[in-house]
Amino acid sequence: MVAPSPRAVADVTSRPAPDLLIEARGLTKTFGDFTAVDGIDVAVPRGEAFGFLGPNGAGKSSTMRMIACVAPITSGSLRILGMDPVSQGPQIRARLGVVPQQDTLDLELTVRENLYIYGRYFGMSRAALRPKIDDLLDFAQLTERADAKVEPLSGGMKRRLTIARSLINDPDILLLDEPTTGLDPQARHVLWDRLYRLKQQGVTLVLTTHYMDEAEQLCDRLVVMDGGRIVAEGSPQQLITAHSTREVAELRFAPGENAAAAERIGDLLDDARERAEVLPDRVLLYVADGEQALARAHEAGLSPISSLVRRSTLEDVFLRLTGRSLID
Numbered sequence: 001m002v003a004p005s006p007r008a009v010a011d012v013t014s015r016p017a018p019d020l021l022i023e024a025r026g027l028t029k030t031f032g033d034f035t036a037v038d039g040i041d042v043a044v045p046r047g048e049a050f051g052f053l054g055p056n057g058a059g060k061s062s063t064m065r066m067i068a069c070v071a072p073i074t075s076g077s078l079r080i081l082g083m084d085p086v087s088q089g090p091q092i093r094a095r096l097g098v099v100p101q102q103d104t105l106d107l108e109l110t111v112r113e114n115l116y117i118y119g120r121y122f123g124m125s126r127a128a129l130r131p132k133i134d135d136l137l138d139f140a141q142l143t144e145r146a147d148a149k150v151e152p153l154s155g156g157m158k159r160r161l162t163i164a165r166s167l168i169n170d171p172d173i174l175l176l177d178e179p180t181t182g183l184d185p186q187a188r189h190v191l192w193d194r195l196y197r198l199k200q201q202g203v204t205l206v207l208t209t210h211y212m213d214e215a216e217q218l219c220d221r222l223v224v225m226d227g228g229r230i231v232a233e234g235s236p237q238q239l240i241t242a243h244s245t246r247e248v249a250e251l252r253f254a255p256g257e258n259a260a261a262a263e264r265i266g267d268l269l270d271d272a273r274e275r276a277e278v279l280p281d282r283v284l285l286y287v288a289d290g291e292q293a294l295a296r297a298h299e300a301g302l303s304p305i306s307s308l309v310r311r312s313t314l315e316d317v318f319l320r321l322t323g324r325s326l327i328d
């Protein structure tokens with residue numbers, strides 16, 4: 001991450017803040033002949049928690065790097081906080097908080113020193129930093145570890161410290177690239193709680209994730225990306241309503257029997273919106289009433305090894321739109 005100069009910070013403080021903090025039109029990123037981001041349109045208003053959901057290689061990080069003004073756009077247009085990343089990169093970066101995919105903490109320093117040094121990059125005085133750091137340590141639940149070296153901390157603690165560090169300049173937008181990838185479920189929940197607090201405080205969050213539960217938990221609105229393109233856009237609930245059914249019945253059959261079973265089940269579905277999907281290890285029935293669908297399958301003589309009924313998720317939306325799973 002490139003830290004802005006104090007002068008750049010001072011230059012922009014008097015400007016009025018636009019309501020659309022991120023505005024991209026036909027945003028494109030190519031690497032040689034390869035198109036990683038393929039002409040996407042994105043608009044993020046102030047206060048929104050906005051997500052890019054997609055599998056590995058969808059183009060999420062490439063998009064984030066352009067928004068963070070650390071990678072140039074290939075074509076299209078991009079305005080961040082009403083400014084142009086090419087001519088006003090330092091001014092924009094001064095008002096962003098960036099949580100990269102990999103932690104870039106100084107492992108040899110203490111938790112507090114990491115925050116302190118980062119604050120000094122932003123030209124903050126010792127006096128201004130002292131209370132700010134105390135607040136951030138409290139926010140990150142790291143007060144008791146303030147004077148411990150970073151290296152032995154758990155992955156979740158390091159991630160919380162990275163987020164705390166990114167907030168040192170009171171950013172207008174917090175950019176988070178896969179904030180919980182690699183963390184255990186408990187650590188992910190703690191992190192979600194912290195991010196949820198920021199969201200409630202009105203911080204504009206922009207995050208990438210390939211976890212559908214993360215997107216559902218945190219995002220007011222999201223775009224689903226695949227192969228560099230946006231394939232759907234809306235709130236998690238809007239996307240589920242538009243592209244899936246209310247419930248999903250999952251049935252597991254003996255090895256090799258899934259496809260034949262799905263064909264027979266397909267004949268039982270009468271609503272045009274209902275359908276069966278065959279995955280390598282199970283059959284998914286997209287239906288309004290999962291229990292009723294299971295009962296009909298049993299009546300038709302089908303005997304799954306196991307079955308369950310659940311609500312539709314963004315994973316189902318992705319499967320519907322692309323024919324593939326979010327996590328391979």
Ligand SMILES: Nc1ncnc2c1ncn2[C@@H]1O[C@H](COP(=O)(O)OP(=O)(O)OP(=O)(O)O)[C@@H](O)[C@H]1O
Nearest residue numbers: 031034036054055056057058059060061062063210
């Ligand atoms: N510097 C680069 N040079 C060449 N190809 C690149 C470069 N950076 C990314 N790519 C390619 O662009 C595509 C999109 O990558 P990107 O990292 O943006 O995807 P992603 O959705 O963030 O996935 P991941 O979760 O793996 O980071 C991938 O196929 C990737 O290999």
